[in-house]
Amino acid sequence: MQLRRGTFTAVMGPSGSGKSTFLNCAAGLDRPTSGSVWLGDVELSGLGEVELTEVRRERIGFVFQAYNLLGSLTVADNVTLPLRLAGRRTDRQFLHQVLAAVGLGDFLKRLPSELSGGQQQRVAVARALITRPEAIVADEPTGALDTRSSKQVLELMRRVADEMGQTVLMVTHDPVAASYADSVLFLADGRLAGELRRPTSDEIASRMTHLGEW
């Protein structure tokens, strides 16, 4: 299976269907027992732990369900943390650009505890973008958010794919969230169980019902 650059793909499936394993392999967190994973021209499945760390740092951005930010760092420091860990200089202009893009241009000096949950997730997206990665991997990024905040975050992901040309891979349970994607992959019992392109949330929901409980 191939994910084209600049597309937004959602992964769905019942619990235990292999979503997380799929995501971990795709993001270089886990090595597949069979098959191979390529990111651009690099085969992730053949790399050692140190190289994988470097790949993650340089070429993949992460957004998690919760606990994305360090409470002791400001928004700006949290966003630039991957660069710092890689020992790279921060491009101030790009930082402002990214924060403006996620709608938090005025929040540079705030601490995470001073932000709402949705704002915190958008900071996490900004952090994922700061390294100009080849792919953004999101694991239930809206799982802990209310409808309005979810909408903002999902729209942001959509824009990231469309306007910034990033490849976005998102695992979710929520048909509404998945409906923002270009295509939805369904997994069941560790196998690919189908794909929907440009689906509506109702289509997704009925497909999920078909797959079993969700």
Add this chain to the structure above:
Amino acid sequence: MIRRVGRLLRSLVPLPRDLSLAWKTIKGQKGGFAGSFVALAAGSAVITACGILLMSGLASGVAPERYAGADVVLSAGQSFWLDESSAVRYSERVTLPADKVAAVAAVPGVKAAVGDVDVELSVLNSDGGVVGGANGYPVYGHGWTSAELGPFRVGTGHAPTAPDEVVLDSGLAWRAHLSTGSTVRLVVGSNASTYRVVGIADPPPGGLARQSALFFTDDQAVELSGRPDQVAAIGVLAQPGVNPDMLSKAITAAVPGVEPHTGTGRGDVEFLDVGDARNLVVDSSASFGGTMVLIVVFVVASTLTLSVQQRRRELALMRAIGATPRQIHWMIGAEMTLVSLSGALAGAIPGVLLAFVMRGVFVLAGAMPPDYRMDVGVLPVLASLVLCVFSARISGWLVARKVARTSPVEALGEAAVEPRKLGRVRLAIGVLLIPVGLLLTLGNVADSGDSVADVAASAVLFFVVALGCLGPVLLRGAIVLFGRFLNNQNHAAGFLAQSNTRANVRRLSAGATPLAIGVTLAAVQIFGATTTGAATQAQLNDGLKAGHVLTASSGAGVSPQVAAAVSSVPGVSAVTPVARMQVLLTFGTQTKVFAAQGVTPDRLADTMDLKVDGGSIADLHDGTVALSDVTARMVNAKLGGTVVLRLGDSTLIKPRVVALYDRGLGFGDVTLPNDLVVAHTTAQVDSAVLVASAPGSDQGALADALRKAVAAYPTVRVGGPAAFSVTPAAGDSGGWALNLLFQTLLLGYIAIAVVNTLVMATAARVREFAMLQLIGAGRDQVRAMMNGEARTVIFSALLFGLLAGVPSLVGMSLGLSHSPVPDISVLGLLAIAVLTVALCWGSIAVATRFAMRSAPIDAIGGRE
């Protein structure tokens, strides 16, 4: 009423369903409870050990040997009672008037009463060498009548009937290769005489392990004891069928001024060191065990606070779904009951081992005879169980109170930044304690009853409490001022470490503050001891002018005649006999122990310069005393005034103060006329004789001349100034060892608290570490970040810990040696630093490794 009792019971004893919930919580939250468990197990071990020592001190001892056949042994009061419960032991044998023997013999039920005298002596073999007693213990001479108390039975030969006849116990005879008919030279004091061995006595059934015995005729024994009207003890044989305890009562009712001892207690009279040890062990284990309970509450409460903070959400959830504050109390109470019961049980066996380790230390320090029996019973373990559960419940209650009060909404909210401000009262207390502490340490403000140095040393508590109050503020200051130097801001790990420490000062200070307190206590303990030792040695070095010192190679000491014998040796300019004992000074309502020496004032400055700075030491005659400046101030004595003084054998005198001097630490705080001290030591001897030479005399020739002069005294040795040892510190012989042991235990416990706190705080950061790794941090970067945080904690703890110890040490040094510079050993500093680093860095490094054990993606999704 019944409901109220029910509720009370309910709050103490958890119901089964509370317990099963608690058990599930504990299983799910192992990390959080491990801290409390370890703290409780260690506390239980110490409390059990103290309990065992206390029980052994109260009930056990050393069985009598020579008094094994006596039903009751009577002695004079060997203790001075400070109050109802605490006593000081006199350093010399307190004797009984000999006429009590007849009075006791007249009491109904008494078959016989025998007055016993002890004469410490040395047995010489044919080539002049000394034959030691059993197991290295001394040989004592007694009157033959007292053989009945053993009973000793003559195996071969007959009982002594003439003044020059002696009977030896069979072991001693075998070691000295003596048999009936041979002659033996015996040295009493320094005087040697020849006796004929007329009999060998079989020891009592239990044998002789702590002494060897030799019997004179009764008259000769009394003669040699030097106290014709006194006996050391009275052994009583009961008439058949008379119960010893009933007999004791009858005797004390009829004869005032005697203390009855039965059973193992008789050994205390026979062996004074056993009684000393009993007193020491009971006193110290009781007070230390009590302190330990408080510390357990404190440590368990602090670890529990941390684990409860980590489960804040869970508890808030319980509140939100309808648990009442009381139910939260019950839940935490049940958890604490389980944890404390298991912790206390886990600590019981190590506690028994610890008791034996502590006993070993006492023995090494000479505070406890090696044959002192330990009583290992169930009672100390039960007591520790009850105390541990009790203290855990108290700390659980303290913590639950705080949790139960917070509203669920507040607690469920996103983990807020930690509260930045300390309470105002806490800040004010902390700030105010510093000037108070400074005044006490440097202000020279000792009140009567304490020396300046003691006050300075105990003022460390003020600084310790101030540290506790101001810890977070101080830590924040250190991070702001020094953080940049400790952690390189250009590296991601250094930057993160600095940001984390700045943002989480409270979390960090939970580990750093006790660590700093430990550093302070250790520094004051170690450097206080080195400062005292150095000041003592310096005083002795500066004050000892004598070029030659006579001491005894065996036996109790040097007889007074020896000083006279060497005073006429050509080239000798001054001779000072020095006798030592411990005396009690009573002032106001207090009584304290001081080291005393007895000297002759004649040309004293030539042999021993006490640095007299008031009055004249030449006036030191009958009815007078000289005091060190520190002591005079402590007991509020003025030149020309009198002091209330009890000699080592309890004799009360009220001498007039004729001189004050500076060098009390090196030579003894109380200086009395030599003949007075000699007369009241057990063996009536000097410890040493100081000899000063006339200017220009040949030292080697003088030493030879001295040796010739003392040739008649086989046990006297001529040595250099080094033979004159430092005065044993006032108080009990093992006091310092005890102090050290208990301080070590205390510091060890603080260490457990520190490790607990650091491990728990670090291990709780699983998700933070996972997130860092997911966004591209290498494991080494996470470790480097934590090393940076550890560096900050270590640096701050050492900085503030040592700073807090400085005033006390300077104050001590000022009080002891007039110099503001304490004696700080590099080795001691190094040891403190190494321990601090090992504790802090070790716990953080291990916990970090542990927290990064699972794959980051699993960890970040996992539960809090």
